[in-house]
Amino acid sequence: MKLAVDAMGGDQAPGEVVCGVLDALEFLGDDKVVLVGREASIMEQLSGDNGWRGRVEILHAEEVIEMGDSPISSVRQKKDSSINRLVELGASGQVDAVISAGNTGAYVAACQLRMKTLPGVLRPGIAVAIPHASGVSVVADVGANVSCRPQNLYQYAVMASVYYEKLFHKKDPRVGLLSVGEEESKGNQLVREAHELCKADEKMNFVGNIEGRDIFGGICEVMICEGFVGNVLLKVVEALVGNLMETVQAIAREQIPETAAALVPITRGIQCRYDHSEYGGAPLLGLQKLSIKCHGSSNRQAVKNAIRVARNLAYDHLNEQIVERLNK
């Protein structure tokens, strides 16, 4: 197996990305990694370590899509960017999975422009594992498709269920459809029609409509929503966790200064627990090759995790099983 990693993607690239790849060699066995990006910058990070020779290849790409670049136009204009070259490796079948911590919009746009969807898949969707007090939930879509049709939501439900099964080795996750009330009649037309499609699929463990609060409630393991809603939700959760933990710290320093220091590892631990990079990044489900988006702030540990998860998902035939379920 061969996996390709965007060496230039993320706030801490290429240093932490290359380190993450080197760390991943411990479990990669005979599998190989292609690092895509500026050869000189990558070589600089690799120098002093020889364990990678024969196991890590470099594909030079002259340009870099920066985090602030406009997604669509940078993908179109920076032809020789690491993101474009990375995605082409997947599209041409030269690697089994592609991984980037770079500009989310550009990466998703490149994947959608250059890769085919799996047979039967109408639109790809991004799934993300959101940890909470009582476990982990997978939410899809969180931003690939902001104008869904009911059939898209139904397919996200199937694909995210397979992803959940492969990620956590648990069968038949319960699937909830995000709405504004639990009753079947609630929600907009999109949700009402998607509800019918999910209900009609006897193979799906569909529990019906759920509400925003149920994301932390243990009602279901997989939550489905339009990309617009999912993106807002994900960013609200990320920001609120940080915001609240800082508030706890600030008030503690003021009101119980003698014990505030003891709280630091607790609030940091909670921030880590809610950090979805723990689960190896977010897959763009439904594309011909496994495509993983890591958080822009990914460090070497997050990159290593992403490589591990991508490899496991590929060996576990995630894509093949998605095709099988959707075309039954």
Add this chain to the structure above:
Amino acid sequence: MKLAVDAMGGDQAPGEVVCGVLDALEFLGDDKVVLVGREASIMEQLSGDNGWRGRVEILHAEEVIEMGDSPISSVRQKKDSSINRLVELGASGQVDAVISAGNTGAYVAACQLRMKTLPGVLRPGIAVAIPHASGVSVVADVGANVSCRPQNLYQYAVMASVYYEKLFHKKDPRVGLLSVGEEESKGNQLVREAHELCKADEKMNFVGNIEGRDIFGGICEVMICEGFVGNVLLKVVEALVGNLMETVQAIAREQIPETAAALVPITRGIQCRYDHSEYGGAPLLGLQKLSIKCHGSSNRQAVKNAIRVARNLAYDHLNEQIVERLNK
């Protein structure tokens, strides 16, 4: 001025509602309150107190719409319910504001069915004040209208700005349009078209598109979104605050048991800070009479707050100013 309160609405009705009304008498002056609901139940709560006579009236309503009742059908079938009778008081102009902590869907449905909208208003929207570490933001709509048109979002921006000005006595709040990226080109068609409408209004302090994380970021004071998205967002925030504070407590009890007790007032305080009932409930903006929805868990303090805020907003000509701004 006369305000009507749903005596039967909320988890702690009628006890806490009636107590909240009695507490509000301290600032009501010559203004009067109509308590709507089962006369015998209300009288039971009033007994032993005579300060209310001549200042509180009772309008008997035989039926109660329970918190779990289906919104539309209960409004249609329970004609003599406190929610229906309450809203009729507003619709017929007998009172200046109506307040309920009952079944949200039923109350909103009753208001939309029985009350006219203000001149020029296409659809009412629910605004809610969401407190956070750096202040308070007003978000609209959080669930009245799950299938918006661009013009609806624009009107929510105008109405929520006026509401913010009246609530906090600060002029020209910055308005952000919730999307999946800051660029003008981001988002779905609804957001792109609403963006144009907001940008074209020179009287609006429009800062452009914002993302989910910006709700806590101090970029703007007023945030506009479709009711479906706003409802999910509000419920996610409510649930996550509770979830995180419980997690902090649980870990502290385990890891620093000797100081965990000192944390209780801090986590409780944060939960209170994020409690939007502090701001007097959520107005359903754009209706002929001021209509306030209080949280289902409202206690006497929350009911008292809601009466105070409703009265201030009515004296401050919230509705008149909304009409003036929209029809300029």
